Structure formats: structure tokens, C-alpha cells
Amino acid sequence: MRQQGSTVREWLARFVPRARTWPPPPAVPRFTADFASAEQWVAGRSWAYPGGGPTNPGDNKLDHLSPDAEYSRTGTFRATRRPDGNWDTGLLTTEGSPGGFTVRTGDILETRVRLPVEGGAWPAIWTWRDGGNEIDVFEYHPDHPNLLELSNHVRGGLRYYTHPSIAPGARVTLKVEFGRRSVVWWVNGVRVFADGRGVGRDWCAYLIVNLSVCAGRYHPAPDPATTSMSYEVDYLRVFAGT
Template sequence: MRCRSAKKLMSIVVLCLSGFFGHPGAAQEQIDIGVLQMTFEENFDKLDVSAWGENGSRWIAHTPWNGDFGDARFTDPADGFPFTVDSGILRIEARKGSDGNWRSGLLASTNAKGQGFSQQFGYFEARMKLPPGKGVWPAFWLIGIDRSKYTAEIDVMEYYGRVPYEFSSGYHIWRQSQGGENTTDGHWTTVEDGTLSNEYHTYGVEISPEKTIIYLDRKSIWSFETPKEFHTPFYPLVNLALGSGWPIDETPDPSFLLVDYIHVYQRKPTGSGD
């Protein structure tokens, strides 16, 4: 999520889904939710969030390592901003303040001490409606809990409002700060223009010891061999950032990312009756 250098290397795929353009021979396997059991359920009937996990809140409003990115500062939660919930929908708002600075919101499920929810392997999914407009940069992503030797990152979905007909998925293993070389790869998915901001869609990733698969609306769009660095618990993050190197002078003020839910699953034990 922090590096755009891999962007030009990402491949483009056109999906054959309801409302999406077709691509002959595109294989799309659908994930079988029936063989999974839910381990984390956030339906946003209410929001349990604090700046840094005070009183054991379920979410914090910053990256645990306190690293901002983009052109909007991720702000502490306050009454009505940047997070509101209504009828089971979380709204993350990006807004320009009277000082001329943009502020927005991010949620992470662990705090700086590693306390909170994380899980090794399994299926992580968010259902969202993305904001329209140039300059918006929403994302659903995962970070490995142990950052002592490297940082493992999976970008399930990153969207750039200047191109409303595609989004990117990718992964990174950040080793450079420890003297190693980074590993990165990614994939572009092309969709019907505007559908991601007009409708809700699910964005998911299943991590297994052998293979990692990215899903759109529970149909596979990209997969890769699971790196050994991904044999670790991951925790989910969701945010509405701005910019990513692109101008924000035409970004709608305010802009909203709508999140219906974030769910995490794991495979049921072999022989389970359900």
C-alpha cells in the first residue's frame, strides 16, 4: 500500500461476472463459504474504536506503527467524524478542514502492542461501496503481526478514483529496512466503469500454506504461491486515503467510503458435521 513502483508491472484482467465485461477462457472459481467457519464478525451495528486501543477497543484509528500515507491525515475518532455508523453501514469520511488540510479515517484490528484480532491463514472479506471522484484512494488490506524482520502486506483491494473502471490487488514483503530486498507483485482487475462506486461488492483473500487467492464477489481473480513470510497471523485494515501520487484538487469534498461488513473465516476441521 505504501509503494507505487510495482504498479506498472501489474497485469490486467477483464472479468466475466454479472455486470462485468467478459474475457474468453477466464477461469473463475467461487469460494465455498460452506466449508468455512467465521472467526471475526464486524457488521458495524455499532463501532468500537479509539485512537490507540484505549480500554481495549476492537479497532484503532491508525496503523499500529503510526505511519500515515497519502494526502489526508488519519485522525482520531470524534463525534460524527471520520466514522459514523447507520443501519449496519460504516461510513468513513474524507473532508477538507477550515485550515485547508484533508483528514480521513483508517481502522486496524490490532494496536501497537499487537493486541486485538489477527489470524494465521483463512479467508478475509469486506463488503464495500467505493467513493467516486478523482483523488480518492480507498483500500482493504492485511498486515502480518510480526514486523521485527520484515513486513508482510496483502493489498486485497486498492482503488484510484481517477480510473473508475479498475482496481489493483497486490502483495509486498518489505525487507529493505532490515538490509534485504523487497518482494512485490500485483494484478489489475478491469470492471464496468463506475460499478464499484454505484454498488456494493465483496473483496476477499484466502491465505493457505500453499496458495493465496484474491476474490471479487467471491469469484477468484488472481492467485500466487504463498510466500513463507505469509505463514504468520495477519490483521485487517480498511481506510479512505487520498492521492497516491495523483492530484486531489478535484476530489469531492466530502468523500465517503461505505463498509457493510468485515468478516474473517477459517477452514472447518476435516470431518466437521456442519
């Protein structure tokens, strides 16, 4: 006597097409950073700094923003000591650029960076618009060699992420999803923080990539013998969320 289950399986095999699994189509970024592009990026100026720059001492920075290509346009962000005690520093932003690119709610940013080794270095990738809308993809200070700062300043939320793979001179991959209800960070392929607060429905902001220099209030200023520092951004891409 044939079992009813076998009959059903035979019928399904005969009349119902076998399910196929296809690899997902490759994700196409809606923004791929070309740091040399004057269409995408403005160098040496940001309204996140008082008056658009070039200095920001109130934020404990020795920065004197430089528009010179050697400080940012190659993807290596540099800083060099000035005679006046400040530092010429590299900063790029999409704010004010012809392209005017903004990150939006739901977008996912991916990047890989080489962290600086010099004390006093303060690298960051972050967002900014209209006096706020700030999400810090990361901040780093070599005096805390194994720690990244991951911050949502829009609705609050901060994680100090520590791991041996975070170190001066190390290459680190980061991914951030700017979710409506939660901003989520991945570091070197591992999900490390979901703030549970998000950015809201209509959030958008410009990108900033820069190397600042600490003035000594929160982190040590550079050693007097240090005259230059740098960090690298190997790539930066933004994908539309699903």
C-alpha cells in the same frame, strides 16, 4: 444367464449402505467486524503511519487521522477537508485493540464495499504488523474507474483487475484466501488472481480499514470544490481456513 455385473450390483445394494450427501455445516466466522466496538477496533491511529499518525505525507497521503466516531464507526468511512490543506480521515485497525485480532495463514476474508465516487479518494482494506506483513485486499482510485489493485507486499505479487462492474459508487464483493503458498482473490464471485507466492507458514497481521486522500503524486488530488468523500463497508468477516 445372469450377468456377473448384475450380481455384484445387487450385492452392493443389499449390503453396502447407500451414500448420502449432506449440506456442509454453515461456516462460523472466527471474526465478524463490528466497527462500533472499541473491543475490536482502534480509531484514528495506526503504526502503519509514522509515529502512529496522524499524518503520512511520505506515502502521498493528505490524511489527518481522526478518532471521531463519525469518520469510521458506522461502517461508512469518511474524509472532510481541513483548513490546513489536509483531510480528516477515518481509519480503524485491530492493532492495539483489547481484542488484538490478527488474520493468520490460511484464513479467508470476505467483505462487501461501496466504492467512492469523489476524485482523490483512496479506500483500502489491508493488513499490517511490525512494519510490514501487508496484504491489500483491495485499493481503489476513482480516476481509474474500472480498476482494483490487489497486492501481496509480503512476498510480491500484484494484479490490476479491470471489469465494468468496478465503478464509482458500485457495490463490490471481495474474498481473499491468505494461503501459505498463494494468496487468492475473488471479486464478485469470480476468482481473478492467485499470486503463487503466498504469505508463508507463520504469517499473521492486524486488519486496517480506511479511507485515505491522494496528494497528487500518483493519482490526482481532490478537486478544490470537493469538501467531503466517503465509502462504505457493508460487512467484513474472517473464516478459519480448512
